[in-house]
Amino acid sequence: MQNTHFINGQWIAGEGHDIQSVDPAKNVVIWEGKSATSPQINAAVSAARHAAPQWAAKSFEERLNIVKKYGELLAENKAQLSKIIARETGKPEWETATEVAAMIGKIGISEKAYHERTGTVENPMPVGQAFIRHKPHGVVAVFGPYNFPGHLPNGHIVPALIAGNTIVFKPSDLTPFVAEEMVKLWAQAGLPDGVLNLVQGEVETGKALASHPGLDGLFFTGSSRTGKLLHEQFAGHPGKILALEMGGNNPLIVKDVADTDAAVHDIVQSAFITSGQRCTCARRLFIPKGEQGDALITRLIEVTNNIKVGDYDADDQPFMGAMISASAAKMMVKAQDELENAGGRVLVRLAQKDETKGFVTPGIIDVTDMLDALPDEEHFGPLVKVIRYDNFDNAIAEANNTRFGLSAGFLGDSEEDYRYFFQRIRAGIVNWNRPITGASSAAPFGGIGESGNHRGSAYYAADYCAYPVASVELDKVTLPGALSPGLTL
Numbered sequence: 001m002q003n004t005h006f007i008n009g010q011w012i013a014g015e016g017h018d019i020q021s022v023d024p025a026k027n028v029v030i031w032e033g034k035s036a037t038s039p040q041i042n043a044a045v046s047a048a049r050h051a052a053p054q055w056a057a058k059s060f061e062e063r064l065n066i067v068k069k070y071g072e073l074l075a076e077n078k079a080q081l082s083k084i085i086a087r088e089t090g091k092p093e094w095e096t097a098t099e100v101a102a103m104i105g106k107i108g109i110s111e112k113a114y115h116e117r118t119g120t121v122e123n124p125m126p127v128g129q130a131f132i133r134h135k136p137h138g139v140v141a142v143f144g145p146y147n148f149p150g151h152l153p154n155g156h157i158v159p160a161l162i163a164g165n166t167i168v169f170k171p172s173d174l175t176p177f178v179a180e181e182m183v184k185l186w187a188q189a190g191l192p193d194g195v196l197n198l199v200q201g202e203v204e205t206g207k208a209l210a211s212h213p214g215l216d217g218l219f220f221t222g223s224s225r226t227g228k229l230l231h232e233q234f235a236g237h238p239g240k241i242l243a244l245e246m247g248g249n250n251p252l253i254v255k256d257v258a259d260t261d262a263a264v265h266d267i268v269q270s271a272f273i274t275s276g277q278r279c280t281c282a283r284r285l286f287i288p289k290g291e292q293g294d295a296l297i298t299r300l301i302e303v304t305n306n307i308k309v310g311d312y313d314a315d316d317q318p319f320m321g322a323m324i325s326a327s328a329a330k331m332m333v334k335a336q337d338e339l340e341n342a343g344g345r346v347l348v349r350l351a352q353k354d355e356t357k358g359f360v361t362p363g364i365i366d367v368t369d370m371l372d373a374l375p376d377e378e379h380f381g382p383l384v385k386v387i388r389y390d391n392f393d394n395a396i397a398e399a400n401n402t403r404f405g406l407s408a409g410f411l412g413d414s415e416e417d418y419r420y421f422f423q424r425i426r427a428g429i430v431n432w433n434r435p436i437t438g439a440s441s442a443a444p445f446g447g448i449g450e451s452g453n454h455r456g457s458a459y460y461a462a463d464y465c466a467y468p469v470a471s472v473e474l475d476k477v478t479l480p481g482a483l484s485p486g487l488t489l
């Protein structure tokens with residue numbers, strides 16, 4: 001029996017149904033376990049509740065020391081963890097090494113953000129002192145996605161622990177192995193029992209945890225569809241904090257670039273990195289009509305056809321590895337077919353050569369003639385939709401024609417054009433002449449519309465990990481110098 005859940009400092013076996021994790025590049029099972037049942041989820045929430053007062057009562061330095069120890073263990077185990085992330089997600093090892101580096105970097109950034117966003121402020125008053133301080137919420141659930149199974153849950157867990165919360169972590173059911181390895185490192189770092197609990201499972205485990213009355217909050221990174229369900233579930237609970245980081249249908253507009261190859265590079269990095277499985281990936285690419293735009297597309301097609309797709313552990317590393325699963329790859333083929341049937345013109349065909357594995361080649365489809373039928377959906381894979389435009393204002397209006405608003409970019413050499421774009425575009429991340437993926441952990445990370453619920457993450461995660469307490473304090477009960485009219489003492 002596999003002990004895959006971590007509850008109150010003990011590794012225990014699940015009592016629910018069988019779950020497996022499959023290496024999508026090799027089509028082999030690499031992890032097996034059983035999901036957590038409702039009583040096991042109750043036990044995890046109770047353990048977190050029980051541990052909460054003592055963890056919150058520790059000094060900031062005591063909590064930080066454990067978090068820093070975890071950072072050291074991440075550094076020591078970087079090579080091994082990078083390999084496990086690669087095996088479980090299909091992402092090339094060069095990329096998973098950067099994921100672990102981001103996990104390590106998160107610790108220093110979260111320490112700084114804790115002080116700068118939620119530190120203590122003291123203001124003298126005519127009588128006494130005014131203070132702004134912050135307290136943890138209590139018990140929070142963390143839900144992670146599969147595309148960054150280490151870095152993104154880590155982006156909630158680290159600031160939540162630093163702020164003094166205790167946690168029940170429910171990773172994506174597609175990446176239980178990475179979650180288990182992460183939690184082992186936390187346990188090794190000396191986290192007290194019950195402070196971080198891990199429950200594994202699929203949607204029903206997620207539902208049972210999200211609806212648990214013992215939670216004070218839930219921090220979620222995942223799809224807009226699930227995030228919306230959680231939002232509905234939290235309706236009527238204004239006292240609970242819900243932070244949602246969700247998807248996007250991100251636009252990238254190109255206009256008047258002198259260096260075609262540089263533009264093509266930034267497009268490829270925006271659209272195809274991580275096999276298009278980043279929430280910040282460019283989904284809609286706006287290119288001007290005319291000769292300059294034609295030349296750019298010709299070059300983009302050439303470069304895309306030459307993108308190396310391959311095994312995560314190949315000596316000669318590919319740019320793109322496998323997608324998360326064979327079925328995710330199949331869904332991308334289906335999405336392309338649907339767009340093509342609705343009038344899209346395939347410029348480079350996204351193809352899955354082996355239906356048992358997650359590999360697809362990157363695709364480009366021109367959807368200019370089917371804009372009215374273009375669904376406002378996030379196709380979470382390496383398929384970029386090209387929209388040719390003849391008017392910058394129309395391109396910006398169409399770029400904003402989405403229910404999402406995560407990232408957006410402008411590639412063009414005119415600063416005036418960029419300022420014009422920046423003023424009008426609606427998104428939480430707006431870049432100029434840089435890829436729109438690869439957002440910094442040292443900046444707020446979040447979107448508007450259906451990309452989030454105005455609880456920015458990364459540098460601003462500190463904000464949703466603690467609530468502010470305003471105090472006016474005086475060390476003795478003292479009569480004021482002047483009494484209010486009509487009052488005698």
Ligand SMILES: NC(=O)C1=CN([C@@H]2O[C@H](COP(=O)(O)OP(=O)(O)OC[C@H]3O[C@@H](n4cnc5c(N)ncnc54)[C@H](O)[C@@H]3O)[C@@H](O)[C@H]2O)C=CC1
Pocket residue numbers: 143144145146147148152170171172173201202203205206207210221222223224225226227229245246247248278279280378380406446451
């Ligand atoms: N804005 C951001 O920061 C990011 C957003 N994403 C988005 O995440 C998505 C890909 O990740 P996925 O793992 O597919 O997301 P997902 O929404 O399928 O799953 C996320 C988590 O929610 C759980 N879950 C699923 N259905 C549930 C339900 N009904 N009730 C409770 N829990 C449930 C899953 O088991 C998993 O732990 C993409 O849409 C992507 O854009 C990914 C990375 C970053």
Ligand SMILES: O=C(O)CCC(=O)N[C@@H](CCC(=O)O)C(=O)O
Pocket residue numbers: 147148151152155277278279280281436437438439440441442445457458459
């Ligand atoms: O959360 C952070 O620390 C910064 C945001 C970040 O890492 N963004 C990455 C991943 C986004 C995704 O998971 O899809 C990016 O923008 O590439």
